Amino acid sequence: MRKSAMVAVMLVSMGLPAGTAVAAPGDYWVAGGDQTGRRLIAFDPAVADWNSPSAVKWTWQPSVTTGRFTADEVSAFGLIADFKLRERPSGERSVVVAAGGSRGIAAIVSYPGGVRQWARILPGNLHAAELLPDGNIAVAASTGGWVRVYASSQGPNAAAYAEFPLADAHAALWDPAIRRLWVIGQDPVTRQHILTALAVEGTPARPALREDTQRRRALETPGGHDVYAYAHDTGKLWVTTGSAAYLYDKATRIFTAAPAGANRGAVKSIGNQPSGQIVQTRADAAKTPPGSCTASTWCTDTVDFFSPSMTRKRTGAAFYKARVWSPYYSVADRPLRGTVRDRVRAASGAWDAGTAEVDGNGGISGAAVAALPDGGLQVLTVVPGSGVWSRGRSPAGVWDEHAVRIDGNGDITDVAAAALPGGGLQVLTVVPGSGVWSRGRGASGAWDASAVKIDDNGLVSRVSAAALPDGSVHAQTVVPGAGVWNRTRDQAGTWAASSVRIDGEAAVAAISAAGLPDGTLHVQTVVPGSGVWNLRRAAAGTWDASAARIDANGSVSAVSAAGLPDGGLRVQTVVPGSGVWDRGRTASGVWEASATRIDANGSVLDVSAAGLREGSLHLLTLPDIAQ
Incomplete structure (x- = not known):
């Protein structure tokens, strides 16, 4: 069930007039995964100083006491790779999160309470997670070379899953318009860098995955990284690779360079607000001059905004991705034509x-x-x-x-x-x-x-x-x-x-x-x-x-x-x-x-x-x- 993004009152930030280098009224908070602090932080983009307590609107990290996680699960939560806020058909909201490394964790937690609803420690360097409408979780693992859908709808420890082989799997995004799961990676046989869509079949208890091969498209540049919904048109997707950022038209299958200076390399996450402002993270090591985050070659302490342009910095943070904190898969559920x-x-x-x-x-x-x-x-x-x-x-x-x-x-x-x-x-x-x-x-x-x-x-x-x-x-x-x-x-x-x-x-x-x-x-x-x-x-x-x-x-x-x-x-x-x-x-x-x-x-x-x-x-x- 879709609702207008503008009615998500609890998530709407109060900003200053649009047209200046500040957040626009009606835009969502922006959440970052801080690998240094091992937690998710949702910020108000209208607050210029993200070191200020007034900028922080919500935080979460797994906890044994309040979150009902095991100590082992808490220890596996380190390299935060992906996270999304989603509204279920019942109206309940949950956060889905994936932390990578050789021993990472995928989890679903209640929002805003942050209580464990499902979790599993997994190998394979998890890079992306998505909550499906039926309550199951999709997870992509880069070194594992797979995309899986776990039957998380069946209980907090459900272990059954369906698997689709995809080398260097980096993204997972549910598309309600065509009822497909968009993923990005490499064909394990041809090694071609691809964007493709998976049909989630079977039942919630016994899911199955099948590639919708007619949706497959070779990437314009190698190293597919992020796929995310475009807030103004359900016929388009944001797509990033190792060297570029694009808007992808699902009907014409054409990649167009991201506008307003957002087309650049080493972009780890991308999205846009209802106002149109683009939200992006780029590894500090790829910037000229390099940024100040040295915890890894892929981290940044800064979230970049375009059209209008601005930056928001959290001193000492190590962000890999930042997400527009919208609970919806896309701005509207409209079929293709x-x-x-x-x-x-x-x-x-x-x-x-x-x-x-x-x-x-x-x-x-x-x-x-x-x-x-x-x-x-x-x-x-x-x-x-x-x-x-x-x-x-x-x-x-x-x-x-x-x-x-x-x-x-x-x-x-x-x-x-x-x-x-x-x-x-x-x-x-x-x-x-x-x-x-x-x-x-x-x-x-x-x-x-x-x-x-x-x-x-x-x-x-x-x-x-x-x-x-x-x-x-x-x-x-x-x-x-x-x-x-x-x-x-x-x-x-x-x-x-x-x-x-x-x-x-x-x-x-x-x-x-x-x-x-x-x-x-x-x-x-x-x-x-x-x-x-x-x-x-x-x-x-x-x-x-x-x-x-x-x-x-x-x-x-x-x-x-x-x-x-x-x-x-x-x-x-x-x-x-x-x-x-x-x-x-x-x-x-x-x-x-x-x-x-x-x-x-x-x-x-x-x-x-x-x-x-x-x-x-x-x-x-x-x-x-x-x-």
Whole structure:
């Protein structure tokens, strides 16, 4: 669950006016890992003198008495290599930390209390750590040559882990936009210096790691070091190597030199504040003239800021990294974007060999399709910053030449559509912080003048919808941490006053729905690490007591479904790096034994499906434009 960085009141520092060489109001504290003092220190960047007690806002080091660490664990905490503040889905905050050397430690501690939640002494010179949304910890070890995900969600001493071999592994950053773990290092076979992304699969108790090879990119310069979120655009990353600092565009795969003087060698950490100011540490030994930290060749007692430029020095400290003390993975969780393509499944069951482009706008982040009773289709697309656009396909199979904007709200993040038996259409949209809105299209093709809010829960992340033969519409919403909810629109067009929770699963990441001719409704949910689940609502209106798992692939990232006139149901799933898969359910309720891959394009971001009355099915896919 994302919140605006600006509402993190406890972490917001009070500064002086922006534009001068001071911290800007609304910027976060900056935390440094002091290897000399063997502790983390969070500073207020608005205080010029970091030796002043007023600059220090929080400190932590492992303790046997107050922190519940063992004496052995405390002794392993020396060469502090990485640390991040993270907010869990529950709202609780934790700090994840890694200390290197031949015998180091990785740990998760409560924040701000600093009590041990998980810890493990590890060899291999730990260089990076990240807390995953499921509570597991990712750790990168440079001399160990690996990236691991430990099952820390299972208890304070959990030892199970998954491992990905990566020589000189130096970074680990979770990306909520694509649900991948960015890492940096060298291919152990080719020795190529690379930035790549790992899919975290399996279950929280038994994680697994797989490289999303389509995300791999050779570094422009050798010696990959840090990877961090760019505060103004989730489509970009900060990346540093031994000799340079970059902004990396995930869509275009282009490295651009870091701005404002921040592009230089020996940069050990980099990030930026909400104001735009860049925060960076660089080894004092690489500076001209050299800095005053001599504890090692990689330390500094100074944190450098750019745009505006300033420095903050802690006398006697030995910082390796400094982090913008934000609890969020990135400024906003926004998916990558692509174009919309259509693949047809004939009434006979045969899929077309290829796809046809429906909309070539490469800025689309989501799409929904609905089949009208006259044999036409309506496709709704979300263009971030622009709104929702509609494009029709006639019963004769001709697509409209141009899309028409039906909603100018550029904050919309998700869309769903349901076609009514009488020829009308209901479109549902999600506006983060505001709720869910509905807009209708009459059988004549005229759109309502404005949308109507049907759910004021601003935490809703995803929406799906389906219409039933009786003319009712059912909208399903995902509320992270609170499950899946259903709200009904009756035949007269009135939405129910409240939603009903139909699934208590807290980790649902994607959702779809389809109504069948017999009046039943099927809702599919994606649970990362677990697979795809199906929940049925009987024609009489009662929901099954629990969902049934229909696909155990924990890597599925998106789902769609369509009902067929013979009573069958088709469900499509996206497996990043693998493609789109299809599985059917007969009218008698029997699922096919396995899914069939119908599209080998591993870059597909999203899917939506609709079945026509003559038995064909149209599947819209949204391939990443960068692939």
